[in-house]
Each structure stands twice: as structure tokens, then as C-alpha cells.
Amino acid sequence: MFEKCEAIVLRTIDYGETHKIVTLLTREWGKVAVMARGAKKPNSRLSSVTHLFTYGHYLIQKSRGVGSLHQGEIIDALRxxxxxxxxxxxxxxxxxxxxxxxxxxxxxxxxxxxxxxxxxxxxxxxxxxxxxxxxxxxxxxxxxxxxSLDGCAVCGRSEGRFxxxxxxxxxxxxxxxxxxxxxxxxxxxxxxxxxxxxxxxxxxxxxxxxxxxxxxxxxxxxxxxxxxxxxxxxxxxxxxxxxxxxxxxxx
Known part of the structure; x- marks a missing residue:
């Protein structure tokens, strides 16, 4: 079952000749890792959506370990x-x-x-x-x-030089x-x-x-x-x- 999330790309690691393992910070689930199969291929539909810093919507098949990235839609590439x-x-x-x-x-x-x-x-x-x-x-x-920023860490005094x-x-x-x-x-x-x-x-x-x-x-x-x-x-x-x-x- 695929689920949609809003996410930012935190990290990518090359996996094999053509794949990437992508770490996403999602609004809905926190940090998750997904396999982006074929993402290293220049003509892959997952290539641009897995660039570092990219903010977008992602369709993911979740699992206990590394999930699978099915597709993505860029909201802001932060180019x-x-x-x-x-x-x-x-x-x-x-x-x-x-x-x-x-x-x-x-x-x-x-x-x-x-x-x-x-x-x-x-x-x-x-x-x-x-x-x-x-x-x-x-x-x-x-x-x-x-x-401790509201006052002195020792006595609590809030006025004067620090x-x-x-x-x-x-x-x-x-x-x-x-x-x-x-x-x-x-x-x-x-x-x-x-x-x-x-x-x-x-x-x-x-x-x-x-x-x-x-x-x-x-x-x-x-x-x-x-x-x-x-x-x-x-x-x-x-x-x-x-x-x-x-x-x-x-x-």
C-alpha cells in the first residue's frame, strides 16, 4: 500500500549502479529511509525529486526497514x-x-x-x-x-552585564x-x-x-x-x- 507524504530530502546514498537510498524528513512520520530504484539514471522520474534539499510530495510504500519510493512531485527544488x-x-x-x-x-x-x-x-x-x-x-x-539565557545561570539575576x-x-x-x-x-x-x-x-x-x-x-x-x-x-x-x-x- 502506497502512502503520500510531504517531505524534505535530508540525505542520499548511492546503492548499486542505479539506485539510491534516500533519507526523508516527513511532516507526517518523521525521518524515514526509502529505496529510490533507478534514481541515478538521468532520465529517471525519481532523479530530480531525490536531490538534496528538495521539498515535495512523495508516494511511499512503507515497511519496517527501508521503504520504497514510487514517485515524487517537487513543491520547491530550492535550486x-x-x-x-x-x-x-x-x-x-x-x-x-x-x-x-x-x-x-x-x-x-x-x-x-x-x-x-x-x-x-x-x-x-x-x-x-x-x-x-x-x-x-x-x-x-x-x-x-x-x-540558561533568561538570567544568570548561578544566581538568576536578569539585569546588567553578562x-x-x-x-x-x-x-x-x-x-x-x-x-x-x-x-x-x-x-x-x-x-x-x-x-x-x-x-x-x-x-x-x-x-x-x-x-x-x-x-x-x-x-x-x-x-x-x-x-x-x-x-x-x-x-x-x-x-x-x-x-x-x-x-x-x-x-
Whole structure:
């Protein structure tokens, strides 16, 4: 029996000479793997619908293991991402992060919508770094690693100057900062943006202009937090770091 779903292509693996195993994030069922027979053939009707990042409707025969992809209809190919090396790097990281975190067959409509909106914004040319930081911050709630951002992680104080402590798992006020000699000093802009990115409704994102120095602060804090607590090892992370270095040289 074939069933229809709405999905985003998270990953593809070549299987044999002509087939692909495609990992989809579906709105209805969560993450599922399907066999796309003949998808590597240029004239296959499954070729275009199994490209990475593609958003579409898919007709699937489900099974306990790897299902079977019968057909697909593209809603948005998000071609702008694939045609830009920088967008490809950031989108690949976001997609792999999602793939690593999501368990098989655990529906999460919130995460589906978050990923879809992020990829659409990337496709439309919005700030790739900022979109990635927002996504990373929001994923912390999904994986159960929420940082203390509403106030000091030690005393709860919500006013004044703050730094960020990986050890304490969040902000430290100036009265508690001696608790962590390795804390990250933060500008008021970085403090505000970390809070904003964590709580923001992404669908209401407007134009955000962030200085390079502030982006660097956000990058260091978020990366260190993930490295310490997530236990994730992402192949795309290294590629993204190389792309960021290239981007810095071109600016």
C-alpha cells in the first residue's frame, strides 16, 4: 500500500549502479529511509525529486526497514541553494544536524517547519550565518540542552552585564563571572541576539543586520556549547569551516 507524504530530502546514498537510498524528513512520520530504484539514471522520474534539499510530495510504500519510493512531485527544488557554494555549505550543515538529531519515525511537525523555513530563507538569499545560528539555538531545545539565557545561570539575576559560561551552561552576571575563568566575554548585542534567536518565531524573521564582530561572538559561543554537550560529530562542520575561511578572505 502506497502512502503520500510531504517531505524534505535530508540525505542520499548511492546503492548499486542505479539506485539510491534516500533519507526523508516527513511532516507526517518523521525521518524515514526509502529505496529510490533507478534514481541515478538521468532520465529517471525519481532523479530530480531525490536531490538534496528538495521539498515535495512523495508516494511511499512503507515497511519496517527501508521503504520504497514510487514517485515524487517537487513543491520547491530550492535550486538557489545548490547553485551557490556558500549556501550549499550552510544548508548541508543544517540538514546533517537535523539528520543526526532526529530519530527514525518520530514525527516532529515543529522541526519539519523549522527546517523548511530555514532552507527557504537560505534559498532566498538571507544571511546564511545568522540563519544557521538561529537554527542551532532552536535545536538546543529539541535535543534537550537548553542554555540558561533568561538570567544568570548561578544566581538568576536578569539585569546588567553578562558573559557566557560553557561550564555553567549559560549566562553569568558580573557578580558571578569568577565562577568560570574560561567564560566568553560578550557584547550587549551578542547577549540580546542569543536570547532572540532562541525564542524567535522564525516565520516572523525580518531583516537582521549583524556586525562581523558580533557574529564571531555568536559563533564561538554556540560552537563551544555544541562541542561540550551535544556529542555530535558532523562531516559538514569541517567543510563549513573551510567555506567560512574562504568567505572571510573574499570580503
Amino acid at each position: 538557489g541553494i545548490r547553485e551557490d557554494i556558500f549556501a550549499t555549505a550552510y544548508a548541508s550543515y543544517v540538514v546533517e544536524l537535523t539528520d543526526k538529531i532526529m530519530e527514525e519515525r518520530r514525527p516532529n511537525p515543529y522541526l519539519f517547519e523549522l527546517l523548511l523555513q530555514t532552507l527557504k530563507y537560505m534559498n532566498d538569499g538571507l544571511d546564511l550565518e545568522i540563519l544557521t545560528y538561529i537554527y542551532e539555538m532552536k535545536m538546543l531545545r529539541v535535543i534537550g540542552l537548553p542554555p 558573559s557566557f559560561s560553557i561550564k555553567e551552561g549559560g549566562f553569568l552576571c558580573d557578580q558571578c563571572e569568577e565562577k568560570d575563568p574560561y567564560r566568553f566575554s560578550l557584547s550587549s548585542a551578542a547577549v540580546r541576539l542569543l536570547r532572540l534567536f532562541y525564542h524567535l518565531d522564525l516565520s516572523r524573521l525580518g531583516k537582521i543586520s549583524v556586525k562581523k564582530e558580533t557574529k564571531n561572538e555568536l559563533h564561538h559561543v554556540i560552537s563551544a556549547y555544541y562541542d561540550e554537550y551535544s556529542g555530535l560529530s558532523l562531516k559538514t562542520k569541517r567543510f563549513l569551516e573551510q567555506i567560512e575561511q574562504l568567505k572571510s578572505r573574499l570580503q
